[in-house]
Amino acid sequence: KQEVTQIPAALSVPEGENLVLNCSFTDSAIYNLQWFRQDPGKGLTSLLLIQSSQREQTSGRLNASLDKSSGRSTLYIAASQPGDSATYLCAPAGGTSYGKLTFGQGTILTVHP
Amino acid sequence: NAGVTQTPKFQVLKTGQSMTLQCAQDMNHNSMYWYRQDPGMGLRLIYYSASEGTTDKGEVPNGYNVSRLNKREFSLRLESAAPSQTSVYFCASSEVDTPWGQFFGPGTRLTVL
Numbered sequence: 001k002q003e004v005t006q007i008p009a010a011l012s013v014p015e016g017e018n019l020v021l022n023c024s025f026t027d028s029a030i031y032n033l034q035w036f037r038q039d040p041g042k043g044l045t046s047l048l049l050i051q052s053s054q055r056e057q058t059s060g061r062l063n064a065s066l067d068k069s070s071g072r073s074t075l076y077i078a079a080s081q082p083g084d085s086a087t088y089l090c091a092p093a094g095g096t097s098y099g100k101l102t103f104g105q106g107t108i109l110t111v112h113p
Numbered sequence: 114n115a116g117v118t119q120t121p122k123f124q125v126l127k128t129g130q131s132m133t134l135q136c137a138q139d140m141n142h143n144s145m146y147w148y149r150q151d152p153g154m155g156l157r158l159i160y161y162s163a164s165e166g167t168t169d170k171g172e173v174p175n176g177y178n179v180s181r182l183n184k185r186e187f188s189l190r191l192e193s194a195a196p197s198q199t200s201v202y203f204c205a206s207s208e209v210d211t212p213w214g215q216f217f218g219p220g221t222r223l224t225v226l
Contacts, residue, residue, distance in 0.1 A: 032214065034214040034215065036217075042219065042220075043203060043217045043218055043219040043220050044156075044203065044205075044217040045217075046213065046214050046215065046216065046217075049213060049214040089155075089156070091156075093214075093215075099144055099161075099163065099207065099209065100146070100158055100161060100171065101146075101156075101158070101215060102158075103155045103156040103157075104155065105153075105155045106155065
């Protein structure tokens with residue numbers, strides 16, 4: 001059974017800092033890995049998807065890397081802003097459960113002005 | 114495009130009552146999913162439908178039934194609601210072999226008294 005751990009559980013930083021959010025997973029036979037953002041009381045917004053054959057994916061100030069063999073993914077947020085405050089969720093898909101996501105508990109990020 | 118829509122947004126039930134949560138997507142996706150989100154447990158897969166006409170159990174299927182009505186719609190039914198089913202329910206959809214991953218609806222907040 002896939003298990004996903006996200007570190008840190010919570011992070012509070014001043015505006016402008018560069019951040020690293022970590023995700024580890026136990027089953028390395030994944031099809032892809034998705035990073036989501038969730039605002040309080042809202043649904044999930046997809047940020048990035050990395051295919052298992054890729055090493056990284058970039059979108060604006062976000063960069064996600066994937067090391068499938070070691071079961072790790074990292075989300076890098078450059079020049080953080082208060083609007084980045086949210087919960088960030090990591091979710092690998094596939095392995096023996098193709099297409100189905102297993103979620104971590106998330107990292108709660110607060111960026112203060 | 115509306116993406117993934119869910120109804121209702123909020124619902125309060127008494128123990129033993131039944132109800133159906135509705136989900137529809139307008140992205141022509143083949144796969145649809147139902148998740149529940151609970152504090153401290155994260156998001157967990159209840160049921161999924163890889164394609165029209167098929168449904169399969171996820172991690173926590175007990176107490177639920179699903180129907181893939183057509184390609185657009187995937188409903189989740191609680192036959193006899195229990196307080197343990199108090200949760201936020203999310204529907205998602207996706208298409209295999211695309212770079213966009215799963216798209217989520219806004220959620221249904223269900224309370225069972």
